[in-house]
Amino acid sequence: MKPLRWHLVCIVVLYLLTSFVSFSDAEHIYTEKVLKRIFLNEVKKRLPWVNGKIYLEDFRIEPEDLKIPRRARMKLKFLGSPRIGSNVALAIFSLNGKRLGVARIWGYVDAKVKVVVAARPIPNKAILTKADLKLEEKRLSRLPQGVILNIKEALGKEVRMSLKPGRVLLKSQITEPPLIRRGQVVVIVARGKNIVVKAKGIALQDGSLNQRIKVKNLSSKKIVWGKVVSPDEVEVMF
Numbered sequence: 001m002k003p004l005r006w007h008l009v010c011i012v013v014l015y016l017l018t019s020f021v022s023f024s025d026a027e028h029i030y031t032e033k034v035l036k037r038i039f040l041n042e043v044k045k046r047l048p049w050v051n052g053k054i055y056l057e058d059f060r061i062e063p064e065d066l067k068i069p070r071r072a073r074m075k076l077k078f079l080g081s082p083r084i085g086s087n088v089a090l091a092i093f094s095l096n097g098k099r100l101g102v103a104r105i106w107g108y109v110d111a112k113v114k115v116v117v118a119a120r121p122i123p124n125k126a127i128l129t130k131a132d133l134k135l136e137e138k139r140l141s142r143l144p145q146g147v148i149l150n151i152k153e154a155l156g157k158e159v160r161m162s163l164k165p166g167r168v169l170l171k172s173q174i175t176e177p178p179l180i181r182r183g184q185v186v187v188i189v190a191r192g193k194n195i196v197v198k199a200k201g202i203a204l205q206d207g208s209l210n211q212r213i214k215v216k217n218l219s220s221k222k223i224v225w226g227k228v229v230s231p232d233e234v235e236v237m238f
Helices: 003-028 034-045
Strands: 050-063 073-078 084-096 098-118 133-139 185-192 196-201 214-215 221-228 233-237
Touching: 034 050, 034 073, 034 084, 050 233, 098 214, 185 214, 185 221
Parallel strands: 185 233
Antiparallel strands: 050 098, 073 084, 084 098, 098 133, 185 196, 196 214, 214 221, 221 233
């Protein structure tokens, strides 16, 4: 065989051997890729309430040159409860009952979830309809507490403030609409022992079911307190 050809053959063989060894090493030790997958899977198990895609925003291992055989057993111990945001865990490796080493793992976890947002300008005290709302995907770590994940939860509710398009809807921004509105003509039902008297009145306040509000009797002009019992009735007691 000519020297040049023999030289080329040697180079190819050496390359194949080197590639095989590198591949073999990666297959038989805990690589960063493997540890990242294990770490993320464990976090997902601890966050079953997250209805969205959980992912790692950042990930680090100390020491970085960790070389632990895959046949070793690994126990992952979180320092605190796993959560959206920064998480730290210890990876403890052992083989045949003997500890091989400990690695410190840090990962910043986030999730993409669909939340309810305003689909158009919504004025204060408006009653929400399907046309007012839509779902948008947001990063969970950047969302405030009390976001609404289901449009049905907001339908028929009254907003406490005006909302711009794209504004994330919070539970604190909605309420049950009043059954009776201020200025509404109502029936005042006065109940006593074996007697029921009805009269027309006007509500001086908004009122939800079972809430006590002021009403004015249109005949006597007297102002009384009554309990809202229906969309047009206020009950007072003798």
